[in-house]
Amino acid sequence: xxxxxxxxxxxxxxxxxxxxxxxxxxxxxxxxxxxxxxxxxxxxxxxxxxxxxxxxxxxxxxxxxxxxxxxxxxxxxxxxxxxxxxxxxxxxxxxxxxxxxxxxxxxxxxxxxx
Amino acid sequence: xxxxxxxxxxxxxxxxxxxxxxxxxxxxxxxxxxxxxxxxxxxxxxxxxxxxxxxxxxxxxxxxxxxxxxxxxxxxxxxxxxxxxxxxxxxxxxxxxxxxxxxxxxxxxxxxxxxxx
Numbered sequence: 001x002x003x004x005x006x007x008x009x010x011x012x013x014x015x016x017x018x019x020x021x022x023x024x025x026x027x028x029x030x031x032x033x034x035x036x037x038x039x040x041x042x043x044x045x046x047x048x049x050x051x052x053x054x055x056x057x058x059x060x061x062x063x064x065x066x067x068x069x070x071x072x073x074x075x076x077x078x079x080x081x082x083x084x085x086x087x088x089x090x091x092x093x094x095x096x097x098x099x100x101x102x103x104x105x106x107x108x109x110x111x112x113x114x
Numbered sequence: 115x116x117x118x119x120x121x122x123x124x125x126x127x128x129x130x131x132x133x134x135x136x137x138x139x140x141x142x143x144x145x146x147x148x149x150x151x152x153x154x155x156x157x158x159x160x161x162x163x164x165x166x167x168x169x170x171x172x173x174x175x176x177x178x179x180x181x182x183x184x185x186x187x188x189x190x191x192x193x194x195x196x197x198x199x200x201x202x203x204x205x206x207x208x209x210x211x212x213x214x215x216x217x218x219x220x221x222x223x224x225x226x227x228x229x230x231x
Contacts, residue, residue, distance in 0.1 A: 032218050043118075043204055043222030044157070051218060090156060094218065101172065102220065104149075106156035 002027045004093045006105035013081045014113050021076040021108045023091030033074040034092040034102070035065055044090060050074060061085070081112045117141045118223035120205050126229045133192040135226050137205030139185075145208045146188040147220065148172075148180060150201040157204065163188055195230045202227050 003026045013019045025031055032051055036044040048059025055067040065076045076089060091105040117140035127133050137146060147162040149172075159172030161180040169180050177199060179191045192199055205223040 034218070034220075036222075041225075043224050044206075044220075046219050046221065049218060101159060101162070103159075104157040106154060 002031075002093055002095045002101075002103050004091050004103055004105040006089075006091055006108045008108050009106075010109040010111060012111045012113060015083055016080050019078050019081040019085070019110065019112070021089050021091075021110060023074045023076065023105060024072050025074060025091070025093040026072060027093060027095040030096045032094040032096060033065075033067060034094075035059065035063070035074075035076050036090045036092065036104075038088040038090065038107070040087075047076070047089075081110075083112045083114050086110055086112045118205060118207060118221060120203075120223040120226050122226060123224065124227045126231065127195050128231050129196055130194050133195050133228065133230075135190045135192075135203055135205075135228070137188045137190070137223060139188075139205075139207050141207060141209070141221070142185060143207040143209035143221075144185075146182065147206040147208075148178075148188065148190045149204045149206065150174065150199075151204060151225075152201050160190065160203075192228075195228075197230050200228060200230045 005024045034049045035047040037047050038044045047063050048057050050057045050067045058064045063078050065074050067074055088107045088109050090107050092102050094102045119138045121136045148160040149157040151157050158174045160178050163169045163182040181189045203226045206220040208220045
């Protein structure tokens with residue numbers, strides 16, 4: 001069975017500082033990995049994904065994530081946080097071959113402090 | 115929100131009554147999904163559809179049924195609502211050639227807040 005863990009319920013970071021939101025996954029085979037963001041009272045919005053190829057993936061709004069197969073991690077990063085980045089972030093995984101069943105983490109609330 | 119609407123956006127109902135939530139898309143995407151979002155659980159898949167009249171269960175399907183008679187509409191029915199089904203329900207869609215990986219990205223609707231009293 002596939003699973004994903006987001007070990008931090010909340011991450012606080014000062015505006016202008018780099019941010020990291022952690023995600024680890026478990027699959028039997030090769031993973032597809034995703035990050036989504038949710039602003040209050042909105043649906044989830046796609047940020048970036050890893051399917052294959054370069055381990056460093058760049059996405060929307062200056063976010064990037066690094067796929068690390070040996071550590072089974074896919075941490076979300078941004079060099080300089082903005083107050084407007086404050087939101088709920090979800091990591092998700094789908095194992096290749098699993099028909100359309102994506103497993104989401106429980107989410108990490110990012111608070112960027114002015 | 116990528117041409118996805120959900121109706122109603124808010125609903126209050128009583129225990130034991132049937133409830134139907136509607137998801138409508140204008141993207142002509144093949145795959146459609148229903149999730150529920152609850153604190154401490156993230157998003158959990160209820161049911162999904164991979165084509166007209168083709169549906170399958172997700173991880174929390176008990177007490178829910180779905181139907182898809184047209185590409186653009188995916189209905190979620192709570193057969194007899196219970197308080198444990200109080201949640202925020204999200205519809206999502208995805209599509210694209212398998213080899214390109216485009217089908218992997220899901221696009222979400224704005225959500226429906228359901229309160230079961």
